[in-house]
Amino acid sequence: MIPKAFKRSLWVFHINSGSCNGCDIEIIAALTPRYDAERFGIKLVGSPRHADVIAFTGPVTNDMKDKVIRIIEQTPDPKVIVVIGSCGIGGGVFHESYHLAGPIDKLYPNAKYFYVPGCPPRPEAIIQAFAKAWEWLEEVEKK
Amino acid sequence: MAGGGGEKMNVDEAKQKFEEAGYETWITEKMAGVRNKAARKTLWVRVQKEKFREAMQFFKDMADQYPHFSIISCTDLGSNVELNYHFALGYGSHLEEYVVTFKVSLPKDDLEIDSITDIFPAVIYSEREIQEMMGVTVKNIPDGRHMFLTKDFPSGIYPWRRDESGVKETNKLYERWKDEA
Amino acid sequence: MRHDYEIAVGPIHPALKEPIMLRLTIEGEEIVDVDVIASQNHRGIEWIGMNRNNAIQSLYLAERICGICNFCHPSNLVMAIEEIADIEVPDRAQYIRVIQGELERIHSHLLWAGVAAHEIGFDSLLHYTWMVREKVMDVLEAVNGNRVTKAIIMYGGVRRDIDEEKAKLIRKMCSYYREAFNKLAKLFLEDDTIKKRTREIGILKYEDAMKLAAAGPTARASGVKKDVRQDFPYFAYPxxxxxxxxxxxxxxxxxxxxxxxxxxxxLEVKQSLEIIEEALDNMPPGDIIAEKKLVKLMAKIKASEGEAVARYEAPRGEDIHYVMLKQGYEPLYSWKVRAPTYINILSWRPMLLGYQIADIPIIAASIDPCLSCTNRFAVVKDGEEKIINADYFHRLSIEKTRRLKK
Incomplete structure (x- = not known):
């Protein structure tokens, strides 16, 4: 990670749109002492209005479609979404189901997306994705 | 009827009691264990639709402990729909517990079954589920809303059906390889 | 004058691990009615298994029903199909399955303990338990090649052996946990704050537990001596x-x-350690799978016909699958999955009634619900919706802890 990135903390809001919990527990594992993402200032927050980045898991079920879009709209611009897990990216094992609304980047295209493939990805990969999102945010800010 | 302590009714005794009451029954089993072999057993009981509530009441009165309701499973067999009410009986007895499954067959042109929430309150979610997933009407259900499907799920479509009212449209948005072509 | 409020908890909330919605009617601070809305996480898994996948593919689908207990669902599917297709499992595989199941129980219970600590605002304990939990995750990774989803079980056996080297790792883990257990037990059971926040809160009576068919630790905590491992023979548990x-x-x-x-x-974590050690000591030699060639296995399953019910004691309670196979039909002809939470959420009602809003997170979490999280609540007051985020709920919970401490 570049040292400049330590200028500000990165606050993350976690949305589960119907995932199997595998990625969700790995996100928490990334925050707890072994991987300790909090030492970089990466922190889960309880409200989308405080978030710099959204950690997004799950293939978006029909019922969650409107709800996740409403939550994403509440986050400040620029909207950065880190999609964690294969099912959020391309449906994974759940693709073709009758109760899914579609991958989030097609439902909400006006955001910068970062992808972490894996079922579930390792905590290191999740932290790296946040670091990438962070670098991108810093660059946008410079401009 | 309260659980715990004493000799418990085993699967063969339960089978006999059902047979005495005039039900068709059979047992399936599978061995488990390595040094200490034991069989896990399932008791299947066929019940006519008209006698369904009566059979459930009989089961509850006959059992020496409160039967543990598990789930209702549902299969589309073409001309009829088969409902399986799965229960477990005999908890607390070491390795002697068994599954009791009631099979009820409903013809496709008369998909209706009585609710048994007053006998086994825990069935409510499962009854709601078979209503939305298989299109079976549960008579006298205290709460008939959708359980797992959204409120605006198209009516007349039942995901577990294998006929024309099954799911026809699936989500193609995930087929990314088509974007490139 | 009576003032009823309606609070919607979820679908995005930290106490609920999958999206689910609780609609609570409250009077002042007291909960007077509970309704559960559960459509948020429905992915149509049974439909996929009955229409798109063949039996072996469905095994990996079953693993993704729940990422936390990802051994129990494929285990059930495997047991049901082994019964239908009459596949005999080698003895060694049965023992490895027991070890895998118990490793999963340890990881799941520690995960829950951390979440429970978080719900009452005791975050240092959350971090401590999750740090302790990493030990079993390491072992899972060493034994299976992945931390979370393992893909270890297969029709007729398991896919990876536990050799001497791996057994050594597992034994080491057991002795580590024996030490950690004493500290954890002291922190969780003797701490005054935890006692005040959890004693006499969210009571589920024995009669209610029986009537609502509660399963697993939820039922056992109400005094129902029920455990599938004890009652119903499967794997090598007899x-x-x-x-x-x-x-x-x-x-x-x-x-x-x-x-x-x-x-x-x-106590179940400790029990799991004992089972694992006993299994390692008595592991029989031999094969780990009945049929190595997948094509042959597939043909055998495709030629089978029948139906079976399988049960498994998952960390959250009894898990049941019903499977029907039809000759020549490649996907499962009928498949019904009942996860423990499906039946345990019925117990939320008697548990929540009469308690305070600040107790919702810990009571909801106490059945270890397997439903996922996002954090928002909407308070409906006189028909006007006001969104309150989870921070607020969490803060209420922490404030109650502080109040009790004084």
């Missing part, structure tokens, strides 16, 4: 003398509150 753990084993009495659920889960 070899082990497993006894259902109820809180009176430690305390001498049973209340059926949140505290008792902590007691049961902690």
């Amino acid at each position: 070899d082990f003398d497993v006894h259902a753990i109820t809180p009176d084993k430690l305390l001498g009495y049973t209340v059926g509150d949140v505290y008792d659920r902590i007691v049961v889960r902690l």
Whole structure:
């Protein structure tokens, strides 16, 4: 990670749109002492209005479609979404189901997306994705 | 009827009691264990639709402990729909517990079954589920809303059906390889 | 004058691990009615298994029903199909399955303990338990090649052996946990704050537990001596003398509150350690799978016909699958999955009624719900919706802890 990135903390809001919990527990594992993402200032927050980045898991079920879009709209611009897990990216094992609304980047295209493939990805990969999102945010800010 | 302590009714005794009451029954089993072999057993009981509530009441009165309701499973067999009410009986007895499954067959042109929430309150979610997933009407259900499907799920479509009212449209948005072509 | 408020908890909330919505009617601080709305996480898994996948593909689909207990669902599917297709499992594989199941129980219960600590605002304990939990995750990774989803079980056996080297790692882990257990037990069971927040909170009476068919630790904490490992023979469990753990084993009495659920889960971690060590000591030699060639296996399953019910004691309670196969039809002809939470959420109602809003997170979490999280609540007041985020709920919970401490 570049040292400049330590200028500000990165606050993350976690949305589960119907995932199997595998990625969700790995996100928490990334925050707890072994991987300790909090030492970089990466922190889960309880409200989308405080978030710099959204950690997004799950293939978006029909019922969650409107709800996740409403939550994403509440986050400040620029909207950065880190999609964690294969099912959020391309449906994974759940693709073709009758109760899914579609991958989030097609439902909400006006955001910068970062992808972490894996079922579930390792905590290191999740932290790296946040670091990438962070670098991108810093660059946008410079401009 | 309260659980715990004493000799418990085993699967063969339960089978006999059902047979005495005039039900068709059979047992399936599978061995488990390595040094200490034991069989896990399932008791299947066929019940006519008209006698369904009566059979459930009989089961509850006959059992020496409160039967543990598990789930209702549902299969589309073409001309009829088969409902399986799965229960477990005999908890607390070491390795002697068994599954009791009631099979009820409903013809496709008369998909209706009585609710048994007053006998086994825990069935409510499962009854709601078979209503939305298989299109079976549960008579006298205290709460008939959708359980797992959204409120605006198209009516007349039942995901577990294998006929024309099954799911026809699936989500193609995930087929990314088509974007490139 | 009566003032009823309606609070919607979820679908995005930290106490609920999958999206689910609770609609609570409250009067002042007191909860007077509970309704559960559960459509948020429906992915149509049974439909996929009955239409798109073949039996072997469905095994990996079953693994993704739940990422936390990802061994129990494929286990059930495997047991049901082994019964239908009459596949005999080698002895060694049965033992490896037991070890895998118990490793999963340890990881799941520690995960829950951390979440429970978080719900009452005790975050340092969350971090401590999750740090301790990493040990079992390391072992899972060493044994299976992945931390979370393992893909270890297969029709007729398991896919990877536990050799001497791996057994050594597991034994080391067991002795580590024996030490950690004492500290955890002291932190969770003797701490005044935890006692005040969990004793006499969210009580589920024995009669209600029976009537609502509660399963697993939720039922056992109410004094129901029920455990599938004890009652129903599967895998190699008949070899082990497993006894259902109820809180009176430690305390001498049973209340059926949140505290008792902590007691049961902690004791079960210890029980799992004992089972693992016994299994390692007595592991029979031999093959680990009945049929190595997948094509042959597939053909055998495709040629089978029949139906079976399988049950498994998952960390959260009894898990049941019903499977029907039809000759020549490649996907499962009928497949019904019942996860433990499906039946345990019925118990939320008697648990929540009469308690305070600040108790919702810990009571909801106390059944270890397998439903996922996002954090928002909407308070409906006179028909006007006001969104309150989870921070607020969490803060309420912490404030109550502080109040009690004084």
